[in-house]
Amino acid sequence: RKEVEQDPGPFNVPEGATVAFNCTYSNSASQSFFWYRQDCRKEPKLLMSVYSSGNEDGRFTAQLNRASQYISLLIRDSKLSDSATYLCVFLDSNYQLIWGAGTKLIIKP
Amino acid sequence: ETGVTQTPRHLVMGMTNKKSLKCEQHLGHNAMYWYKQSAKKPLELMFVYSLEERVENNSVPSRFSPECPNSSHLFLHLHTLQPEDSALYLCASSQSDLRSSAMNTEAFFGQGTRLTVV
Numbered sequence A: 001r002k003e004v005e006q007d008p009g010p011f012n013v014p015e016g017a018t019v020a021f022n023c024t025y026s027n028s029a030s031q032s033f034f035w036y037r038q039d040c041r042k043e044p045k046l047l048m049s050v051y052s053s054g055n056e057d058g059r060f061t062a063q064l065n066r067a068s069q070y071i072s073l074l075i076r077d078s079k080l081s082d083s084a085t086y087l088c089v090f091l092d093s094n095y096q097l098i099w100g101a102g103t104k105l106i107i108k109p
Numbered sequence B: 001e002t003g004v005t006q007t008p009r010h011l012v013m014g015m016t017n018k019k020s021l022k023c024e025q026h027l028g029h030n031a032m033y034w035y036k037q038s039a040k041k042p043l044e045l046m047f048v049y050s051l052e053e054r055v056e057n058n059s060v061p062s063r064f065s066p067e068c069p070n071s072s073h074l075f076l077h078l079h080t081l082q083p084e085d086s087a088l089y090l091c092a093s094s095q096s097d098l099r100s101s102a103m104n105t106e107a108f109f110g111q112g113t114r115l116t117v118v
Helices: none
Strands: A004-006 A011-014 A019-025 A032-038 A044-050 A055-057 A060-065 A070-075 A084-091 A097-099 A103-108 B004-007 B010-013 B018-025 B031-037 B044-050 B053-057 B064-070 B073-079 B087-094 B113-117
Touching: A004 A084, A011 A019, A019 A084, A019 A103, A032 A060, A032 A070, A044 A055, A044 A060, A070 A084, B004 B087, B010 B018, B018 B031, B018 B087, B031 B064, B031 B073, B044 B064, B044 B073, B053 B064, B073 B087
Parallel strands: A011 A103, B010 B113
Antiparallel strands: A004 A019, A019 A070, A032 A044, A032 A084, A055 A060, A060 A070, A084 A097, A084 A103, B004 B018, B018 B073, B031 B044, B031 B087, B044 B053, B064 B073, B087 B113
């Protein structure tokens, strides 16, 4: 089983819609979780950290479900500029960042 | 201007060539990383340096040789590469070694070097 699994997509979503995707992880000892965003031919950039209680940043909401070992990202009122690949990342017990392969999101006008 | 700069942005090299990738960070960070990103695959950590000392080497082939002369610069020396080594090589830095504080875990990436081995 892969350490981090993400649906590669692409998710094709109309502008203004709400979209959500999950990421599952296999290491139950993981403590820190993150969502990074990577635009086409660009480097990854931190979108948001994922806290145990869930957190929200504008149109973006991240949640952690420890029992089922997944994190989620919800994007409301999607914009064309949200089109990107979203990478799920967690910090393992060896303090290494473990990366998912990413979920590609395409927002259509 | 990005806080982490990488050169060159693109590199095509033959299997017998020797080349080096350069990374420089202007953020005052203490930890630097080399990652390999292949198409549709997760980022693979290659090397970690903390305060100029290598702390992690994820069984990377010896044809990749890192060098960290100071906390702001990181090199990846390449020799006798294989076509399967073609990928995007990303340099990143973080404020501290992830072992010291999980609160400082944001990694800042350079724009990468797109390497093609022919």
